[in-house]
Amino acid sequence: MKIFPSSSIKKLDAYTIENEPIASIDLMERAATALTKAITDRWNTETPVTIFAGPGNNGGDALAVARMMAEKGYKLEVYLFNPKGELSPDCQTNKELVEMMEEVAFHEISTQFVPPVLTPDHLVIDGLFGSGLNKPLSGGFAAVVKYINSSPAMVVAIDIPSGLMGEENTFNVKTNIIRADVTFSLQLPKLAFLFAENTEFVGEWELLDIQLSEDGIEETETNYEMLEIEEIRSLIKPRKQFAHKGNFGHALLIAGSKGMAGASVLAARACLRSGVGLLTVHAPMCNNDILQTSIPEAIVETDANETCFAVPTDTDDYQAVGIGPGLGRNEETEAALLEQLEHCQAPVVVDADALNILANHRHALTHLPKGSILTPHPKELERLTGKCQDSYERLMKACELAHAAHVHIVLKGAYSAIITPEGKCFFNPTGNPGMATGGSGDVLTGVILALLAQGYPTEEAAKIGTYIHGLAGDVAQKKQGMIGMIASDIITCLPTAWRLVSE
Ligand SMILES: NC(=O)C1=CN([C@@H]2O[C@H](COP(=O)(O)OP(=O)(O)OC[C@H]3O[C@@H](n4cnc5c(N)ncnc54)[C@H](OP(=O)(O)O)[C@@H]3O)[C@@H](O)[C@H]2O)[C@H](O)CC1
Numbered sequence: 001m002k003i004f005p006s007s008s009i010k011k012l013d014a015y016t017i018e019n020e021p022i023a024s025i026d027l028m029e030r031a032a033t034a035l036t037k038a039i040t041d042r043w044n045t046e047t048p049v050t051i052f053a054g055p056g057n058n059g060g061d062a063l064a065v066a067r068m069m070a071e072k073g074y075k076l077e078v079y080l081f082n083p084k085g086e087l088s089p090d091c092q093t094n095k096e097l098v099e100m101m102e103e104v105a106f107h108e109i110s111t112q113f114v115p116p117v118l119t120p121d122h123l124v125i126d127g128l129f130g131s132g133l134n135k136p137l138s139g140g141f142a143a144v145v146k147y148i149n150s151s152p153a154m155v156v157a158i159d160i161p162s163g164l165m166g167e168e169n170t171f172n173v174k175t176n177i178i179r180a181d182v183t184f185s186l187q188l189p190k191l192a193f194l195f196a197e198n199t200e201f202v203g204e205w206e207l208l209d210i211q212l213s214e215d216g217i218e219e220t221e222t223n224y225e226m227l228e229i230e231e232i233r234s235l236i237k238p239r240k241q242f243a244h245k246g247n248f249g250h251a252l253l254i255a256g257s258k259g260m261a262g263a264s265v266l267a268a269r270a271c272l273r274s275g276v277g278l279l280t281v282h283a284p285m286c287n288n289d290i291l292q293t294s295i296p297e298a299i300v301e302t303d304a305n306e307t308c309f310a311v312p313t314d315t316d317d318y319q320a321v322g323i324g325p326g327l328g329r330n331e332e333t334e335a336a337l338l339e340q341l342e343h344c345q346a347p348v349v350v351d352a353d354a355l356n357i358l359a360n361h362r363h364a365l366t367h368l369p370k371g372s373i374l375t376p377h378p379k380e381l382e383r384l385t386g387k388c389q390d391s392y393e394r395l396m397k398a399c400e401l402a403h404a405a406h407v408h409i410v411l412k413g414a415y416s417a418i419i420t421p422e423g424k425c426f427f428n429p430t431g432n433p434g435m436a437t438g439g440s441g442d443v444l445t446g447v448i449l450a451l452l453a454q455g456y457p458t459e460e461a462a463k464i465g466t467y468i469h470g471l472a473g474d475v476a477q478k479k480q481g482m483i484g485m486i487a488s489d490i491i492t493c494l495p496t497a498w499r500l501v502s503e
């Protein structure tokens, strides 16, 4: 599913209006019908409703919703803010329609605004500004937003909370943004919904289909997309009847140190549960017995060092390498890692301590093996790129890094982003907060490593791996609950996740 910037949404509206064809006012009617259904499905006619409408089409939507809800018997009060004495044509039309309705208490505000009483029983519908917002709110509009935010009422935002920009909010005035409980967004999600710090404004979000032109969506370019199960399913290669383990690659995992054997065990198990033909784990001597007993399916190759990765190994026989989980960061390991990366031909998944070491040796980032993937969480990314103020800046910096280093990046978190060297970002919808637990990242490394070893192109390996990892987390959450689940449960649920997308 594509995610468009506000400018493209305007063009898409225009495309739909011209090519469906549909009159602009009828498209608004369609949006309002979907909004009214979504709102009236959740709140009954007993709910006192106060609607705040702005001068543009977001306000037009709100006024049309007011009319439709009044027709259904809701008790409504409507405030239309028109400080410039100028409304968009469709907003004007809907104003005239709602003004005529006796059952609606309608107020048009040009200067003085006496705020209505809002109780915990009230539902506020925010239709002040939508995708047409072009600067942070200030003055009278900011005062209205603050009033709504300070009230105990439930707040539903139309399309996007008023005051929130669709993409970048780094320099926005946070106190002047509506804090919605629910956002009913039209057709497609906005990039801003995917950033953790905007949850306080967006609340729960739901998409409403208003049948914008499919051709228009198809033709309009964007760098942002949400992954969907159909795409992932189409990428997974079926196994041939006469397949043997040689067809599914030999992966090398370089992981673990004294006290951190667990990270290597988790990554190795996840790799084996993701279809790899063979797996060798390169580990310090002290972890040999642990690995041999806990993962009989893996081959163990011991490092010459007792406690850490210290001697690079030959990677010629492997189709992919995973490096980093539980590796530690001592000097010997640093040197070994840099040398290992320099001489490796196979694509590498670089995670955890390997990323932290690279942060101290950034020059090494620019000669990583072709097809490599970095899997940082936000802190690890910032060690590589420098501090970021918010998720948008972090995403932009990750894009710059992917471009400069010619690597793919999986920026982990809710809606993990898979970033290509060309600057495309694919957001992952699977996963849940139960996965925010130690070892969860090691599992992802193992899954992606398995896919690279099986010969999946880098972008596909990153997309499938991230999606499946989240899906396994969702299956685990259903079984164990968010609080009780641990990283091993994600591995246990990998087979179910694979079946869900491949059968
Ligand atoms: N396809 C769809 O998604 C559909 C969307 N609809 C709805 O339309 C809005 C977008 O409507 P638009 O008219 O483009 O924009 P807004 O309603 O958000 O606001 C535009 C007006 O707001 C003024 N403005 C912008 N920023 C500020 C600000 N910081 N302070 C004060 N005023 C501001 C702007 O005036 P300018 O003179 O600055 O240009 C405009 O007057 C979308 O979100 C949906 O809700 C359709 O109804 C159906 C299809």
Ligand SMILES: [K+]
Binding pocket: 058, 126, 127, 128, 129, 130, 157, 158, 159, 160, 161, 162
């Ligand atoms: K809004």
